[in-house]
Amino acid sequence: MPYPNVPAFFADSILPNDEALRRAVRSGMTVASGFATSEPATFYDSLWNHIEREDITGLDIRQALFMAPYELCLGTALKSRGALAELAASSTADSAMGRFSRKVNAVTKKLEGLKRLIGHYEELNRRRITFTSAFIGPATNAVIPSNFLTRALYPDYVGRNTTRMGITRMQSIHFPDAVDSMGYDPDDNPQVDTFVMVMTPPNEKGELSHGLANGANGEILEKALRLKTINILLYLNPKYPFTRGYSEEWASNTIHVNQFEGLARAGKLFVVEDNDGRLPCLPGNSFDNPAKSEVTIAQNTVNHVEQNLRFTQGRAIQVGFGGTGVLCIRDLKASSWTGRCYTEMLEPYTLDLFDAGKIAGTHFIEKDGRRTVLDGKLVATFTLCTEGSDFYKRLDNNPAVIIAAASRVVIPEAFNYGMGINNCLSIDFQGHINASGRDSNNISGVGGGATINRGLSRGGIAYFCMKSTHTTPEGKVRSSIFPFQPKGTPISYIGPDVMGGREGARFFLVTEHGVAQMSGVDQHRFVRNLISVADPRFRDELNHHAWKEFRIRA
Numbered sequence: 001m002p003y004p005n006v007p008a009f010f011a012d013s014i015l016p017n018d019e020a021l022r023r024a025v026r027s028g029m030t031v032a033s034g035f036a037t038s039e040p041a042t043f044y045d046s047l048w049n050h051i052e053r054e055d056i057t058g059l060d061i062r063q064a065l066f067m068a069p070y071e072l073c074l075g076t077a078l079k080s081r082g083a084l085a086e087l088a089a090s091s092t093a094d095s096a097m098g099r100f101s102r103k104v105n106a107v108t109k110k111l112e113g114l115k116r117l118i119g120h121y122e123e124l125n126r127r128r129i130t131f132t133s134a135f136i137g138p139a140t141n142a143v144i145p146s147n148f149l150t151r152a153l154y155p156d157y158v159g160r161n162t163t164r165m166g167i168t169r170m171q172s173i174h175f176p177d178a179v180d181s182m183g184y185d186p187d188d189n190p191q192v193d194t195f196v197m198v199m200t201p202p203n204e205k206g207e208l209s210h211g212l213a214n215g216a217n218g219e220i221l222e223k224a225l226r227l228k229t230i231n232i233l234l235y236l237n238p239k240y241p242f243t244r245g246y247s248e249e250w251a252s253n254t255i256h257v258n259q260f261e262g263l264a265r266a267g268k269l270f271v272v273e274d275n276d277g278r279l280p281c282l283p284g285n286s287f288d289n290p291a292k293s294e295v296t297i298a299q300n301t302v303n304h305v306e307q308n309l310r311f312t313q314g315r316a317i318q319v320g321f322g323g324t325g326v327l328c329i330r331d332l333k334a335s336s337w338t339g340r341c342y343t344e345m346l347e348p349y350t351l352d353l354f355d356a357g358k359i360a361g362t363h364f365i366e367k368d369g370r371r372t373v374l375d376g377k378l379v380a381t382f383t384l385c386t387e388g389s390d391f392y393k394r395l396d397n398n399p400a401v402i403i404a405a406a407s408r409v410v411i412p413e414a415f416n417y418g419m420g421i422n423n424c425l426s427i428d429f430q431g432h433i434n435a436s437g438r439d440s441n442n443i444s445g446v447g448g449g450a451t452i453n454r455g456l457s458r459g460g461i462a463y464f465c466m467k468s469t470h471t472t473p474e475g476k477v478r479s480s481i482f483p484f485q486p487k488g489t490p491i492s493y494i495g496p497d498v499m500g501g502r503e504g505a506r507f508f509l510v511t512e513h514g515v516a517q518m519s520g521v522d523q524h525r526f527v528r529n530l531i532s533v534a535d536p537r538f539r540d541e542l543n544h545h546a547w548k549e550f551r552i553r554a
Contacts, residue, residue, distance in 0.1 A: 003236075006202050006257050009264040013271045017042065020270040021050045024194045024233040025059070032062035032183065032192040032220075035135065035175070035406075036321070037212040037382050039067050040196045040235050042277040048072040051129065060169075062132040062182050062192060064445065066139035067280040073131075073139040075120025082109030111149070118144075118154050124167050131168045134178060135436075135445030140168050143441050146474045159473045163442040172436075172490065175344065175381075175448035176407040178216040184223060194231040195220055198274065199255075201236040206257040210403065211240030212279065212392065213382030214253050218245075218405040225259055228266045235274035241396035243403045246364050246379070251404040284387040290327055296512040297465050298327035301421060304463070304508065304515045306335045311506065312461060315419035316340040316362065319350065320449055321384075322423035324465040329421070333358065342418055344410045344448045346380035346401070348391040354378055354400070364402070365414045377402055381409040381448075410448040415455030417503075421463045422449050424492070425470070427509065428482040429527045429550065431495030431518070433464065438472075440488030450492055459503035464518075468511040468535040479538035480511075481530050483545035499526060509533060524552045 003011065015023070025031055025047070033040050048071040051059070066073055124130075131140060144150060144157045151158055162168040173181045184190055197217050199208040210217055224230050245253035263269045290298075305312045317332075317339055319325045329349040333356060341350060341359045353359045361375035379402045385391035395401055424435040425443075436444045456462045469477050485491065498507045498518045507519035509530065516529040527550065531542045546552040 003202055005204060005206060007261070009261050010257050010269075010271065013260075013264050013269045015270055015272060017046060017272050018050070020233055020272050021046065022054065024196075024231050024270050025050060025056070026054070027056045028058045029193040030060040030062060030191065031194045031196060033196040034213065034217045035064040035178070035215040035382065036067060037280040037384055038197065038210075038215045038217050039063070039065075039280045040198045040233075041068065041280055042235055042272070042274050043196050043233065044068070044070045044072060045278075051127070057127045057129070059127070059129045060132055061130070064133055064135040064178070065137045067137070067282075068278075069139055075116055075123070077113045077117040077120065080109050080113035080116060082106065082112060114144070114150070114154070118157055121157070121162070121165055121167060125165070130166075131162070132171055132182065133168055133445070134171050134173045134175075134182065135447055136163070136168060136170075136442060137444065141441070141443040143438070143443075143473045161441045161443070164440060168442075170442045170445075172446060174410075174446065174451045175215075176410040176451060178406065179219045179223070183216070183220045188223070188227060190227070190230045192230055194233055195224060196233040196235075197221065198235040198237050198240060198277070200240045200242050201238055202257045203242065207254045208236075208257060209240070209242040209244070209254045211237070211243060212395075214245070214403050214405050215382050216406060218253065219407055221255065225263055228262055228268060231268045231270065232263060233270045233272070235272045235277060237274040237277045237279070239277070239279055241392050241398075243395055243398070243401055245404045246402050246408070250367055251364070251408045253403045279392055281389070282384065282386045286386050287323065287326065287330070290323060293467050293512045294324045294327055297324050297467070297510055298331050300512070300515055301328045301463050301465060301510045302331040302335055304510070305332070305337050305419075309337065311504070312339075312419060313337060314339045315417065315461060316342040316415075317350075317359070318343040318415060318418055318420040318452060319345060319347070320420070320422035320452070321345055321444075321447060322465075324423050325421045328463070328465070329353065339419070341378055342414055343379070344381050344406065344452065346378060346383045348385050348389055351378070351391065351394060362402070363414070365411060369413065371413075374402075376400060379404070379409060381406045406448065410451050412451055412455035415452050415460060417459040418456060419461040419463075420452055420456050421465065422452070424464045424466045426480045426482060426485060426489065427464075427466065427530065428485045429523070429530070429546065430484065431493075431497075431499050431526065432485050432491050433493040433498060434485055434489050435492035437490040438470070439486045442490055446492045450497070453493060453497055456507075457497070457501045457505050460501075460505050462498075462505075462507045464498070464507070464509050466509060466511055468513055468533065469538075479535055479542065481534045481538070481542060483542070483549050499523075523550065527552050528554070
């Protein structure tokens with residue numbers, strides 16, 4: 001028995017990975033897993049081989065944000081070498097042949113990679129394998145570029161990503177609604193056949209922890225154990241940090257091994273020892289060389305916080321998923337700001353602020369709605385770091401860290417009077433903000449952002465960080481501020497979400513060119529404020545449209 005303190009029913013449920021996959025993942029099934037660092041990496045590392053070996057078809061995979069370039073998503077596209085790989089590697093670096101072979105190889109490598117990628121997309125469609133996702137990332141959001149070659153070779157794919165190829169089916173939901181929107185229907189009938197998750201092995205007390213993240217995992221596991229209507233494929237990874245929740249009764253991050261007995265007796269528990277499994281994280285260099293625009297936006301945000309301590313000091317800070325917001329948190333360490341923290345995502349820079357004494361604590365919303373102040377603590381629903389960081393080790397058995405389900409953490413009232421730093425992609429003169437797509441292609445998701453902003457609208461401060469320009473699939477640079485959002489653009493926030501607010505709420509848009517107030521102003525002032533932080537190359541055009549559409553003078 002690999003775990004000497006576990007009951008026989010649990011030990012009998014332990015299987016080799018291949019056997020567990022055969023039992024839990026079959027043709028015609030719907031299989032689900034959690035968001036971001038809730039991801040079962042070993043499962044996804046081995047899933048495509050399992051699909052090919054068992055000739056699986058008609059499989060729907062429900063998840064949010066693949067954290068790695070799995071073969072399931074990309075096929076062998078990243079293994080492309082190019083037509084002159086050997087010659088490019090063997091030629092003298094500064095020789096004419098070396099320069100020529102490397103240039104040709106780079107071009108052919110891209111073409112070969114694109115051919116393999118399109119071939120994999122066609123295989124996914126042939127097998128009827130789909131991804132139902134509330135939030136996506138690089139593994140599934142790449143848009144096929146539009147140029148002479150791609151238009152000639154792959155006309156049906158140009159300008160599209162998997163969300164418009166019949167592969168990824170977006171389900172636009174708020175983070176805390178995931179279980180009741182994607183896992184079970186309102187009558188508690190399951191919408192999935194198997195849920196896949198990772199936890200720590202049982203400790204000496206028989207407790208398992210969700211570790212890096214709870215998200216939707218804790219809530220769906222509670223229902224699975226109670227209803228016994230879906231399979232649980234459980235990977236046990238000893239490298240996962242043991243983290244605890246707020247309340248063992250209703251906001252827990254741990255579970256006792258004995259609670260799995262009913263599921264095991266029903267033949268619906270499959271356990272895999274995941275001793276060598278990777279811990280989901282970002283690439284090691286993710287924040288080492290940020291774009292100049294991201295650095296400037298972060299500096300503008302932190303400077304604004306510093307210059308306005310009269311209303312930023314002491315607030316509970318929150319940072320959303322995305323590089324610019326994380327850079328803001330990093331730069332706050334050198335500021336004179338101090339406060340508290342309440343956030344859906346906990347990353348190393350926030351923990352650094354806490355350890356440096358710049359964050360005094362957090363709070364939690366009780367079941368009856370009361371806010372309990374927690375000094376010397378941090379709350380989140382998931383954690384995230386870069387590869388090679390010691391962050392996950394710092395979380396292990398850390399009594400200051402509380403991890404709980406998104407439905408307990410990401411609720412509007414918890415963010416009242418707080419200060420949020422989040423990212424967005426575009427905005428228009430109506431106040432409609434897009435944080436999840438480009439034109440008709442979804443490229444991320446709303447996550448918890450809109451729920452958090454609803455909370456901040458009561459006495460809070462919100463910073464929306466946005467690059468002032470972006471590049472289209474055709475290679476054209478255009479403004480991220482529009483008179484009207486382009487046709488098909490997914491909307492994450494509507495005008496009243498950012499133009500309103502009460503009890504002293506303040507909302508700001510931050511670009512490389514400054515900080516613009518969005519809340520508490522009429523549309524004429526709102527539009528002029530937006531244009532003031534637009535890229536200078538597009539301000540004349542935006543002023544023209546402001547007058548044409550709304551008779552707003554520059």
